[in-house]
Amino acid sequence: MPFEPDETTMMDLATGVRPPGAALTAELAAELHARAAWSCISEPGDGTAGLVVRALGAVPALRLVIEAWSPDRVARELLAAGVEQGTVVAAGLDRALERWRPRLDPVVVMISLRQAARSGARLAIPGDHDWPAGLEDLGVHAPLALWWRGPADALGAFRESIALVGARAATRYGEHIAMEASAGLVDRGFAIISGAAYGIDGMAHKAALASSGRTVAFLAGGVDRPYPSGHVDLLERIAGEGAVISELPCGAAPTKWRFLQRNRLIAATSLATIVLEAGWRSGSLNTAGHAAALGRPLGAVPGPVTSPASAGCHRLIREYDAVCVTTAAEMAELVAEHLVQVPLDFPESDTETERGIAGGGRTSEQVRVFDALSGRSPREVGDLARRAGLSTMSVRAALGALGLEGAARERATGWVRNA
Amino acid sequence: MPFEPDETTMMDLATGVRPPGAALTAELAAELHARAAWSCISEPGDGTAGLVVRALGAVPALRLVIEAWSPDRVARELLAAGVEQGTVVAAGLDRALERWRPRLDPVVVMISLRQAARSGARLAIPGDHDWPAGLEDLGVHAPLALWWRGPADALGAFRESIALVGARAATRYGEHIAMEASAGLVDRGFAIISGAAYGIDGMAHKAALASSGRTVAFLAGGVDRPYPSGHVDLLERIAGEGAVISELPCGAAPTKWRFLQRNRLIAATSLATIVLEAGWRSGSLNTAGHAAALGRPLGAVPGPVTSPASAGCHRLIREYDAVCVTTAAEMAELVAEHLVQVPLDFPESDTETERGIAGGGRTSEQVRVFDALSGRSPREVGDLARRAGLSTMSVRAALGALGLEGAARERATGWVRNA
Known part of the structure; x- marks a missing residue:
């Protein structure tokens, strides 16, 4: 049994795993079949598979596994496709080819495609308009295809x-x-x-x-x-x-x-x-x-x-x-x-921050004057200044603010704190 | 009644609030009395009190309150003691003198000293061998004395x-x-x-x-x-x-x-x-x-x-x-x-070299902002702008660059230099 099905079977299999109404060319059908095969022969996150598929395309990359190319020949192909020497050396091609080859089974691929179609699963591949953009960040470790329902x-x-x-x-x-x-x-x-x-x-x-x-x-x-x-x-x-x-x-x-x-x-x-x-x-x-x-x-x-x-x-x-x-x-x-991402707009001033952390929108002088006020006995400005340890001018300013806020009020004989 | 007690009374009062057996000179007794008085007339964290006491000494600083010096005369004294013009102007001497003066009551100070001695409380002052070292970081806001049991x-x-x-x-x-x-x-x-x-x-x-x-x-x-x-x-x-x-x-x-x-x-x-x-x-x-x-x-x-x-x-x-x-x-x-984490003195040449290299790629504004940063005290943008002599917009831009470079980081209350 040949690994690659004839074009009619391929179209048939591919149609089964695409959303209804999706246009399908013979080229896309071959791509879908090849990526389905790759999802069968490589384990998730196989960076060498990712590298080879990316550099050569899913269909040609699958062919080199089917045709049992030597690691050296694959390496030459990758270099010719513009992959850097160091990357090719680090890819561990010999071991990769060794682990892919035993998984190569055309029946398994066809069964998985038929089973997908039967269970209503679709096959998404890079380039589909709704292929998750974030996967790009995985580089050669990105999935070669996604099965989904x-x-x-x-x-x-x-x-x-x-x-x-x-x-x-x-x-x-x-x-x-x-x-x-x-x-x-x-x-x-x-x-x-x-x-x-x-x-x-x-x-x-x-x-x-x-x-x-x-x-x-x-x-x-x-x-x-x-x-x-x-x-x-x-x-x-x-x-x-x-x-x-x-x-x-x-x-x-x-x-x-x-x-x-x-x-x-x-x-x-x-x-x-x-x-x-x-x-x-x-x-x-x-x-x-x-x-x-x-x-x-x-x-x-x-x-x-x-x-x-x-x-x-x-x-x-x-x-x-x-x-x-x-x-x-x-x-x-x-x-x-x-x-x-890089917010270069910093909080206006630290007074805001400090105020936030201290809790309460009052200035320190207002807090002190508020402390010095009594809820019952009216106190005059001089008395409050002594109690708060502030100048009478500061006390007057603070009382003004506290009055506006409704926290204090003036009586005939002095200021009281509002309950 | 004079504000300052005679030397015998002073020694007597001071002895009462020092740990038993502590040696006591007339000078130290006067210092203790003055600082006790300061703790009665200024509210905690009064930066102007801290500044005046620091610059002139607790005893002379108390005298200027007792003798009701004018703000101008106090300012001249501070300048003569080496305090910077800007600091003197920002200190708000007129309001400070106004808020200290009403609190000046020799009876209150003596009562607090006697009450301390009665309740077994001691008076610790900066310079004592066990004065908490960390208080130094509060600068002019450090306490002038601590009462403790x-x-x-x-x-x-x-x-x-x-x-x-x-x-x-x-x-x-x-x-x-x-x-x-x-x-x-x-x-x-x-x-x-x-x-x-x-x-x-x-x-x-x-x-x-x-x-x-x-x-x-x-x-x-x-x-x-x-x-x-x-x-x-x-x-x-x-x-x-x-x-x-x-x-x-x-x-x-x-x-x-x-x-x-x-x-x-x-x-x-x-x-x-x-x-x-x-x-x-x-x-x-x-x-x-x-x-x-x-x-x-x-x-x-x-x-x-x-x-x-x-x-x-x-x-x-x-x-x-x-x-x-x-x-x-x-x-x-x-x-x-x-x-x-906080060793601010790097004697090793490597750090110097690295700094030199890092410094090389900076704009002059970045260099100035970096100079204005402290390794320990977070400084807000406005403060840095003043120190570096730059607009807040320039400081923000420079901080963004220094932050990306890892040379500065933002804390809750401002920016610090990375060691």
């Missing part, structure tokens, strides 16, 4: 999205804040990205759906294999109103590695990542690490220091410069701030 | 001390972490500084005493007036094993202003300030503001975002660059980090 316009959600992630072993506190955060961000027009896990992830998706918001779940296995099993119904609802996405082909099982790589997609497709509750070694810290590495805003919600379930969040704030966020408004602000 | 060596506690502060309206969570923090820091050899208020302050003192640690309470009124009244016994225990301190003379009542100024002493005498629990407008944020302004390490303990009692702590972490601290070990680390 959802309404035709589902991938548009990424333009305004925030990732809410956290531990499976969430506390009631964590679930509560996940719910509040998700609903609050949906109210502000954001789509909620998460990983469909139990605990925080699940609560974030559920609250988004309950608020009639858009939500996207990234899976570590095929989109036809709902995982975890307790979230079958939830994933069905997400696919109905948002999107369920994976870079693994249909039928693929989730593995530890794929979970870790899945996390990079959550971070890369979101404008910001917020960790809501996480233990000291929670997997969600990995997502946070990807966000930080990509230079995306990273927020963490604090919790009781007595709760091990918040230790990871505090660690992110302490050691990884995550912003301490406590409300949906502050989470949204994180994105707004990031869009401006 | 406690064992003879009590003031030595400041050499290794951490301030634990927080809201009066503490939750059980807040009290729990205050207890843990205080006991844990005592175990690590730190003295605990606080303000003796209900809630967090009280718990911090109590836990320190329970762990046989040293603890110091700063009051906003006289040390003979235990405040709050519910803490009479606690303050008695603190005075027995640690120290109860105030810059107000015996008999003075606490006022709002004095509480705010008391907070600067807590921040200045501690190596670091930690806010354990604080509402959005808690007074403890004022102490935090002082610590930040002084360039001291500032920590805040997070809590549930659902608890308004932790909102102030989260605000400090978010907006004022407080370090998120969750254990006593992390609080102690804050001090350790700070001790290595």
Whole structure:
């Protein structure tokens, strides 16, 4: 059986995984088939696969695997395509070819494409108008294709999205804040990205759906294999109103590695990542690490220091410069701030800051005069000056301000404090 | 009645407020009397009083108030003593003299000294071997004297001390972490500084005493007036094993202003300030503001975002660059980090070279703004503009560039130079 199907079969397979009505050329069909094949033969995040596909194109790159080119020949091809010598040497072509070759199985690719079409999964590839722009930042580690289920316009959600992630072993506190955060961000027009896990992830998706918001779940296995099993119904609802996405082909099982790589997609497709509750070694810290590495805003919600379930969040704030966020408004602000990025407009003066921190809009002299006032006995200006340790002129000025504010009033025999 | 008592009375009064066995000269007795008088006639933090006393000495400075010198004559005296013209003009001498004069009452000073001796209070003044070194950073706003109760060596506690502060309206969570923090820091050899208020302050003192640690309470009124009244016994225990301190003379009542100024002493005498629990407008944020302004390490303990009692702590972490601290070990680390962090004298040539290289690429405006920055005291844009002789717009632009370069950073109360 040849690896590449004939053109008619290719068109047929490709049509099955494109949104209905999408125009399809033979060239695009071949591209889709090649990328589907790449998603079968390379593991997520394979930088050498990314390099080869980027330099030579998905179809020619697939051919060199099929034709079992030698590492030297591939290297020459890459150099000819303009890849730098150092990059080619560092790419580890011999080992890469060794790991791709055994996976090369035309049946597997066709089955995954047919299974995708059967389960309503689509195939998105770079260049599609709604291909998530943020993935570009992953460079050669960007996914070669994305399998997804959802309404035709589902991938548009990424333009305004925030990732809410956290531990499976969430506390009631964590679930509560996940719910509040998700609903609050949906109210502000954001789509909620998460990983469909139990605990925080699940609560974030559920609250988004309950608020009639858009939500996207990234899976570590095929989109036809709902995982975890307790979230079958939830994933069905997400696919109905948002999107369920994976870079693994249909039928693929989730593995530890794929979970870790899945996390990079959550971070890369979101404008910001917020960790809501996480233990000291929670997997969600990995997502946070990807966000930080990509230079995306990273927020963490604090919790009781007595709760091990918040230790990871505090660690992110302490050691990884995550912003301490406590409300949906502050989470949204994180994105707004990031869009401006290098705010060169500093607060006008420190008096404002100091005033803010001291609490109360009064000057120090007004505070002192207010202290010196009695609520019952009227006091004259000289008396107040002595008590406050201020000049009579300062006292008069302060009394004027306090009077305007309604905090003090003048009687026949002096000034009193208003109750 | 003359303002200054005769030498015998002065020696007598001074002896009463010095630790037993302390050697006393007539000169020191006069100094003690003058500073006691200053603590009666000026309110805490009176920068003009600080300036005059610093420039002329406490005794001559008191004489000019007694003899009702004109502002012009005082100004001439200050200029002769080497104070800069601009500083003299900005000092507001006319208003200062006006506010000191009505407070000048020899009877009040003598009564406060006698009352101090009766209640076992001592008078510490700058130059005493255990005068808290950190107070120097307050400049002209440093206290002119401190009244204190406690064992003879009590003031030595400041050499290794951490301030634990927080809201009066503490939750059980807040009290729990205050207890843990205080006991844990005592175990690590730190003295605990606080303000003796209900809630967090009280718990911090109590836990320190329970762990046989040293603890110091700063009051906003006289040390003979235990405040709050519910803490009479606690303050008695603190005075027995640690120290109860105030810059107000015996008999003075606490006022709002004095509480705010008391907070600067807590921040200045501690190596670091930690806010354990604080509402959005808690007074403890004022102490935090002082610590930040002084360039001291500032920590805040997070809590549930659902608890308004932790909102102030989260605000400090978010907006004022407080370090998120969750254990006593992390609080102690804050001090350790700070001790290595602020070495302003780099004798090594590498640093010089690097500086030279870094300096080479700067515009003249950037060089001038960098010169105007301090390594320790944050300076606001307006202040920097004045020092550098540039417009605020130019200063902002230069700060932006220096910030990107990593040569300067913004703190809550202004900009500092990076070491």
